[in-house]
Amino acid sequence: MSEAEAGFALPDIPAVADVDPATTDLASLKASQRMKIPRQAMACQEPEARTRNFREVALGFSAEQARIEAARCLQCKTPHCVEGCPVGIDIPAFIKQIEAGRPQEAGRILKAYSPLPSVCGRVCPQEKQCEARCVVGVRGEPVAIGRLERFAGDALLDGETLLPDVAPPTGKRVAVVGAGPAGLTVAGELARKGHKVTVFDAFPKPGGVLLYGIPEFRLPNAIVDAEVRALQGLGVGFVMNTLVGRALSLAELRKDYDAVFLGTGAGLPKMLGIPGEDLKGVYTANEFLTRVNLMRADRFPDHGTPVTVGKHVIVVGCGNTAMDAARCAKRLGAEVTVAYRRSVAESTARREELEHAMEEGIIFRWLHTPIELIGDERGWLREASCAVMELTEPGPDGRRGVRDTGERLVLPCETIIIALGCAVNPLLPRTESGLRTLRGGVVVVDEATGETSLPGVYAGGDVITGGATVILAMGQGHRAAEAMHARLMA
Numbered sequence: 001m002s003e004a005e006a007g008f009a010l011p012d013i014p015a016v017a018d019v020d021p022a023t024t025d026l027a028s029l030k031a032s033q034r035m036k037i038p039r040q041a042m043a044c045q046e047p048e049a050r051t052r053n054f055r056e057v058a059l060g061f062s063a064e065q066a067r068i069e070a071a072r073c074l075q076c077k078t079p080h081c082v083e084g085c086p087v088g089i090d091i092p093a094f095i096k097q098i099e100a101g102r103p104q105e106a107g108r109i110l111k112a113y114s115p116l117p118s119v120c121g122r123v124c125p126q127e128k129q130c131e132a133r134c135v136v137g138v139r140g141e142p143v144a145i146g147r148l149e150r151f152a153g154d155a156l157l158d159g160e161t162l163l164p165d166v167a168p169p170t171g172k173r174v175a176v177v178g179a180g181p182a183g184l185t186v187a188g189e190l191a192r193k194g195h196k197v198t199v200f201d202a203f204p205k206p207g208g209v210l211l212y213g214i215p216e217f218r219l220p221n222a223i224v225d226a227e228v229r230a231l232q233g234l235g236v237g238f239v240m241n242t243l244v245g246r247a248l249s250l251a252e253l254r255k256d257y258d259a260v261f262l263g264t265g266a267g268l269p270k271m272l273g274i275p276g277e278d279l280k281g282v283y284t285a286n287e288f289l290t291r292v293n294l295m296r297a298d299r300f301p302d303h304g305t306p307v308t309v310g311k312h313v314i315v316v317g318c319g320n321t322a323m324d325a326a327r328c329a330k331r332l333g334a335e336v337t338v339a340y341r342r343s344v345a346e347s348t349a350r351r352e353e354l355e356h357a358m359e360e361g362i363i364f365r366w367l368h369t370p371i372e373l374i375g376d377e378r379g380w381l382r383e384a385s386c387a388v389m390e391l392t393e394p395g396p397d398g399r400r401g402v403r404d405t406g407e408r409l410v411l412p413c414e415t416i417i418i419a420l421g422c423a424v425n426p427l428l429p430r431t432e433s434g435l436r437t438l439r440g441g442v443v444v445v446d447e448a449t450g451e452t453s454l455p456g457v458y459a460g461g462d463v464i465t466g467g468a469t470v471i472l473a474m475g476q477g478h479r480a481a482e483a484m485h486a487r488l489m490a
């Protein structure tokens with residue numbers, strides 16, 4: 001699309017690259033001027049320093065930077081960015097408030113669509129979603145929508161706690177199983193509508209993967225804790241350390257509550273299935289990250305749970321989980337290699353995480369996959385024999401496969417962390433035969449409502465999709481909450 005077609009000309013353009021929001025009337029900027037403003041860089045801890053601590057790497061926009069970045073938004077009449085957002089956030093509206101210097105107002109707009117904007121601003125794969133559809137990105141770099149979301153979300157956290165209006169009590173009781181983003185979304189929405197919500201989780205603290213999977217240096221636990229406190233302020237009750245299916249059955253919950261939501265995620269790790277996986281020094285990414293993030297192995301011996309990490313660590317896989325595990329191991333002092341059987345182009349990790357990992361000195365062995373783990377006489381891992389792979393032509397789904405070239409490479413390693421994705425835990429379907437699942441254990445739900453094969457039992461998040469994203473889990477939580485409310489009030 002040319003500028004003429006877009007309805008604006010190229011007039012005298014002031015040097016807006018150095019635009020100062022204190023002295024420039026941002027609202028009067030023309031589209032052509034806005035497009036000349038460079039995307040604002042976000043301050044980060046330097047790689048050398050950050051690999052020695054677990055503090056947050058990306059430091060966020062300053063108020064000035066946020067206003068300048070917001071001024072890059074063209075406020076399109078048909079905002080394609082919104083189409084790229086799984087929960088359809090009114091992106092131009094919240095950005096306009098930031099440009100006007102009203103970040104809390106921006107945060108309130110975000111909260112109408114997403115209960116956890118500070119979380120999503122940090123972990124959503126924006127480059128594949130909203131930012132991929134941004135018109136400014138056609139010619140240059142897209143508006144930094146995710147960073148602006150983080151800025152506005154944090155403005156709400158920093159400000160006074162703004163409790164939303166809560167409807168009068170309905171007398172209905174709802175049980176939510178799983179305190180991850182899907183369950184927390186349902187809990188917040190139904191509590192606001194006046195229902196009495198109790199969340200059950202197997203772990204000692206609410207947050208799901210946000211807390212035990214994603215490390216502090218990417219998503220500080222304090223942010224998740226603040227969101228949980230806000231839910232408690234709405235009257236949501238939390239019952240922790242309670243594995244539903246063992247400590248309590250789904251049938252009991254159905255008897256005691258008017259509706260049940262299952263947001264139990266996909267926490268069953270996949271293994272390589274190669275010789276030597278039973279050696280000491282072999283972790284799944286789930287166990288490794290839980291030990292570091294939730295059980296605070298990063299603060300051992302001040303905290304009681306250690307994690308043993310050798311001098312050489314291999315992380316297998318190249319998604320977000322693999323990046324998190326690799327960067328944690330680096331911070332614990334290891335030399336870390338990521339072995340991935342495909343190439344960088346097929347990695348599913350967020351671009352920023354890949355870039356940060358590379359900056360931090362993680363070694364990447366593309367087209368390598370372990371085929372045998374070799375231990376010493378005491379059963380400790382010492383080496384990994386890797387097959388060198390090559391890519392095949394794309395299949396019908398457009399994804400390239402891999403094949404073994406026959407070449408082998410033996411790498412030293414005392415620790416290996418397997419990050420190949422996770423499946424759904426079969427516990428609930430096994431203990432509740434009426435709960436319909438597909439192969440792989442994903443729970444089947446009605447597309448429109450999120451209701452499972454058990455009347456009054458709804459589900460959303462990774463338990464219905466397999467491992468996906470935070471924003472999708474929240475979107476499905478929102479869909480189920482709407483349907484549950486309609487049912488409860490019928």
Ligand SMILES: Cc1cc2nc3c(=O)[nH]c(=O)nc-3n(C[C@H](O)[C@H](O)[C@H](O)COP(=O)(O)OP(=O)(O)OC[C@H]3O[C@@H](n4cnc5c(N)ncnc54)[C@H](O)[C@@H]3O)c2cc1C
Pocket residue numbers: 123124125177178179180181182183200201202203207208209210213214242243244245263264265266267289320321322324350425427428460461462463467468469470471473
């Ligand atoms: C390390 C890692 C990094 C990730 N990085 C990103 C990222 O950068 N961006 C992104 O968008 N997504 C990321 N993801 C994916 C994202 O975190 C998940 O898609 C999302 O958390 C799914 O939310 P959920 O609510 O469905 O489940 P979860 O977050 O998994 O929460 C499920 C909860 O249910 C509890 N539970 C399970 N079974 C039971 C039971 N029987 N009884 C009681 N409680 C139970 C669990 O203890 C857990 O607290 C990442 C995932 C991992 C593992």
